[in-house]
Amino acid sequence: MPRGFGKGAMLWHGRFRKHGYRLTLPRQAILDVLSRTTKHLSAEEIYIEVHRIYPSIGLSTVYRTLELLVQVSLIFKFDFGDGKARYELIRSLEREYHYHHHLICTQCNRVIDYTEFIKDEMELFKKTEKNLSKKYGFKINRHIVQFYGVCDKCIRR
Amino acid sequence: MPRGFGKGAMLWHGRFRKHGYRLTLPRQAILDVLSRTTKHLSAEEIYIEVHRIYPSIGLSTVYRTLELLVQVSLIFKFDFGDGKARYELIRSLEREYHYHHHLICTQCNRVIDYTEFIKDEMELFKKTEKNLSKKYGFKINRHIVQFYGVCDKCIRR
DNA sequence: ATTGGGAAAGAGAATCATTCTCAGTAAGGA
DNA sequence: TCCTTACTGAGAATGATTCTCTTTCCCAAT
Secondary structure, eight states: OOSSSOTHHHHHHHHHHHTTOOOOHHHHHHHHHHHTOOSOEEHHHHHHHHHHHOTTOOHHHHHHHHHHHHHTTSEEEEEOSSSSEEEEEOOTTSSSOOOOEEEEETTTOOEEEEOTTOHHHHHHHHHHHHHHHHHHOOEEEEEEEEEEEEOHHHHOO | OOSSSOTHHHHHHHHHHHTTOOOOHHHHHHHHHHHTOOSOEEHHHHHHHHHHHOTTOOHHHHHHHHHHHHHTTSEEEEEOSSSSEEEEEOOTTSSSOOOOEEEEETTTOOEEEEOTTOHHHHHHHHHHHHHHHHHHOOEEEEEEEEEEEEOHHHHOO
């Protein structure tokens, strides 16, 4: 197990092996970038970060890896409406699980994570999910909630 | 007011004028296509439909118009993760308001509108929206909820 | 009715995020 | 060590969307 990566590495490694994949250096580097931020990075932003430390890692690899990481449920992919996908590490196994949804400003594309008022919601969605699964025969894996609006800064213009 | 378009035309016309835009033939044609379906059409699918009746209407116009329609809140734009945007007429003023969310199959990209179990949700979101607005100074205009999973047909494979 | 000016449209080029191809490299098991 | 397969980097290709430019349309003032 290479050094210099956080404790997530063990988890990641296991997750990869379970799916028959290897946890290679580029993959660790990308996961590491994502684990060190709470921002919603695009593929290119991730590429730039990774590239600073490992200049040999190419953009294709970043895209390929991100797709893989979504597939093995280590990251989420989001669309906030600005034409590029955004990625977030899934932190559900961390000590302080930061369950959240997004508030998106349609003028400046700012994204705010909010965690408030979410307890009732989790309950409701658990119920809804069960009902929908039964009614439509779906195996539901996740849901997203996004609020769109105009942020305080943009309102004052 | 040109003939051959549904009763939405009056509403549409008013909405356009309010924003200083004109309700032209291509715009009506596009709204008309959207008003005749409950599917989630892509820009190109809309173009093909429109083009059957008005072959002179170009793809650029379709894109331009769709953007405009989103801006004046006559349609919603969605991303279901398959690389192209989808559009839906907003029917909130129709007799039978079909408020719904989406269930998306991540394997075959099938999208199901569901309207069940939504009453509790509307209440909850009204509250949440108010709270978030206050706390973050956002003027919230809309929210989306999407469930991702694997549909019955894809499970049996 | 005529006309002047801004809005809107059509065609095609340009853009840009993402995906694909291909040839080379690395890693783990026999 | 060898072999198979996963993985990679580079760059080309793709495809949805946006932009540019010229022409056309609509409306209001004359």
